[in-house]
Amino acid sequence: MPDTNAMRFATDASDIAGALPLYVIERSAVDAWCQTLDTAAAAWVKASGFTGALGASLLVPGANGTPIFAVVGFGDASARIRGRFHLAAAAQSLPEGTYRLTGGLPEGCSDTLEHEALGWLLAGYRFDRYATQKSRGASLVAPEGLDAARIEAIAEAEALTRDLINTPASDMGPADLEAACVTLAARFDADITVITGADLLEKNFPMIHAVGRAAEHAPRLIDMRWGTAGPKLTLVGKGVCFDTGGLNLKPGASMGLMKKDMGGAATVLGLAQMIMAQKMPLQLRVLIPAVENAVAGNAFRPGDILASRKGLSVEINNTDAEGRLVLGDALTYGAEETPDLMISMATLTGAARVAVGPDLAPYFTDDAQIANALDAAAQAVADPVWRLPFWAPYESDLEPGIADLDNAPSGGFGGAITAALFLRRFAGDTARYTHFDIYGWNPKAKPARPKGGVGMGARAILAALPDMLDL
Template sequence: MTPQFADATDSAIPVHVIEEGAQDAWANDRPPRVQAWVRANGFTGALGWHLLIPGDDGAPAAVLAGYGTAAARARGRFHLAAMAATLPEGTYRIASGLPESDTETEALGWLLSGYAFARYKAQEAGKARLVAPEGTDAARLQTIAAGECLTRDLINTPASDMGPEALDQAARDLAADFGAAVTVTAGDDLLAQNLPLIHTVGRAAAQAPRLIDMRWGDAGPALTLVGKGVCFDTGGLNLKPGASMGLMKKDMGGAATVLGLARMIMALKLPLRLRVLIPAVENSVAGNSFRPGDILTARNGKTVEINNTDAEGRLVLADALTLGAEDSPDLMISMATLTGAARVAVGPDLAPFYTDDDAMAQAVSDAAAQVADPVWRMPFWEPYEKMIEPGIADLDNAPSGGFAGSITAALFLRRFAGDTPYTHFDIYGWNPTPAPARPKGGVGQGARALLDALPQVLGL
């Protein structure tokens, strides 16, 4: 269930946000017993510390929420969400002290603190419900939270229940909710429709590979979202070691993220024409697995030498990007859990992205800072183009040497976007340690930044 804001009520418990060192200034205007309580508990307004203030009946009458210093807050995000997850069940309202510039982000974080993945086991989510702070667009924030929760649920579901067929059904369910149209090309029909790389990567799996194509909207600029939907990645014949295979249910994180973003776009009725393309496959091992050394021909006629079957994501995306570019959209964006090199470069919390459009890069970076969805621009570095050219084919899917792996993967994908304005996100899609508003597990990255940037980028 997607977390919702509580209805406004006079009985909502007030939350006073206190910066570090400002506790005395706040307490001086309160009754002596409150002043004594704050002093006796040593509350200082330090970030992450909250203090319940009891009423005459012993029940919570107010909450002090430590908000630390600007320097301390810069080292994290969704600070009130940490408190929300541990407060007693009840309805709360922000009464004072929260900077206006932080209100929407903190309110969204509070909402997301109520998320729990409970498909297989009952899980306790935060039960402290927040009244939407004055001045916030509550409906928009709840819509964003619903998109993020969809992304998390899809990533968290293991491949036993989230193979290509289930991902297909998830897209159909989303389309049905918003009146979108879906067509799916599966199995050998991929070859008939000239989507050979998607077929080749997924043909060894028990469930047929497929290309999911969802369309919504009939007016406005055209936006195409392409999401990597590798529902499980064994590495193929270049088999991953067990330790590297353990999280591969999340290798469809790009697909999950674009579906979450699509849900936000459709629910908010953005005036654009949306297309979502998801190559949904499982990279498995069988007698008909594709092999190292194979040379494959993509939809656009380019030949690709396979030097590692574990670099399969860029192959399925290549056909999808080519198909998307044939429509000449105003903007095409791919999102994929594509390379370990991106994690080495920026860690799990940052989403690196690539674009040749400086205005697009600035809009996304500014939006990311505004909505606490961190991203980092990386370069389409032209001198590395030769690294993806093996000599006996047009392209190499896994250049040797190990250098600049995220950049070379992005350069590979750009070869299939044609002349379409194109941006690529190399996301991780997973939160390895619990954090405020982000439990351990699947997480959306870059979607909220894109949602905020799209009006400027597309002139909506």
């Protein structure tokens, strides 16, 4: 489990008592605010060149040189709309100490205190499994009126997702991912079962077995359950712990980040932790097909036709389109219990990245209630999503003629859509189904989101669940 000590609000009584006041000032309000200060403090602010620019920070000393308060800039609306977690940007630059937000956020700004406080905590994340990382020394007293425990639980779950993605495949293979699930299940008294290796064939998960059979570490299907009452929610996460591309081998440049190809599994585990920590009144099931797509003499081949749990035959035109195969069997299994909502999350297609870039989490649904709930929640919690269509006219592209389905239609157009349509064939008509095609990686450092693994869409889903499931 991740070390989240740096991702909590200040709790030491002496630190809280001695916390420095922290003011958040918009650019347009700096002059007026300075007029409320004593002469020496106002002179220091002006002499330091503090303009209220977004992310700027300043310590203001008293007569003896000891800091008496801090101020951070909040820019203006046009600057803030170009990013998120603006308070976290200042938190990165403030020196070691404990700070107490004074006066809240500027009146009338659209940012919420809750997600700015969360951003402060997320800015404390460090991936230090292999090398010591410089810790951030700026701590925040939990702002009044907020559910501090809930915010900390969300930050801790996001840290779990980031740690799982950031860990290389040498230490995060299928067995290691299973171990992470077992640890999480034990913490929240959830039940867990795992089907491994040849048992996948015996129990009718042929596509999961086919994708993972060439790897040294056996493929498996992880099944975690929590809760005994309320609507049924099933989360399915792609757990391809490393993807070479199989016999359609990826070039080196494309293979370098493939430790993150289990980002869907990591994200649903983070979301599951949020749900269980908040004791949401629902029945949760998490399904993770955990495999490595490796190269060996027994690897599945281009041109092979695979059986599936659904009974559909699948022609393999590209072994690098393996995620939809393992998800297909898992989705079929999940749909057999007719959940009230089934959500899959996967680092599935490069087409999704081309369409919306690395920040947005594109999703597919045919349900207007789900879409409205997700869009509203995403905006409220600063976890952006973007709806893409299950475009039915592309269904014929999935049908190769000699099998029921094609795992990689030729032509390259609408790749994220055809992949989502492929998955929908296995989710069937027995469940309300939503699919997220996420990236799971932050290519460059941003406030509260260092370069590396990152959760996408989980907080939006969490916030939308009461509306999606009528909780």
